[in-house]
Amino acid sequence: MDDYLEQIRHLIEEKGYARPVDVSERLGISQASVTNMLQRLHAEGLVKHEKYRGTTLTEEGDRIARAIIARHELLTEFLRLFNIDEETIYKDVEGMEHHVSRATLEALRAVTETLRESDPFREAVLKRLKDSSE
Ligand code: MN
DSSP: OHHHHHHHHHHHHHHSSBOHHHHHHHHTOOHHHHHHHHHHHHHTTSEEEETTTEEEEOHHHHHHHHHHHHHHHHHHHHHHTTTOOHHHHHHHHHHHTTTOOHHHHHHHHHHHHHHHHOHHHHHHHHHHHHHHTO
């Protein structure tokens, strides 16, 4: 469900609305499953359908989608501190974001912000990573 809201918001930003065919393409999921999920999101008051245009988010849907995207971005920023390749980061974030608690996320935010300001510590972490891979 998070992945749907996330991609719907990305599509709305790019195109103004989300068509089921685009959601299905983005998520690599059949159009039938997308239609089912959109019905569920509609029942929960998170999306609305506009005839001949597509799906948009309700205010509540948009609030949740923004939080999901912010979480994705924070986890991405955290992993980027360690020079991990972008493809690995993306895959890992897609897995981690579904399991991470708010408390852990807040801790990772604090670590990310501190590491960004504290080069010596980040350098030490990177050196240790390099040494352990040799
Ligand atoms: Mn994501």
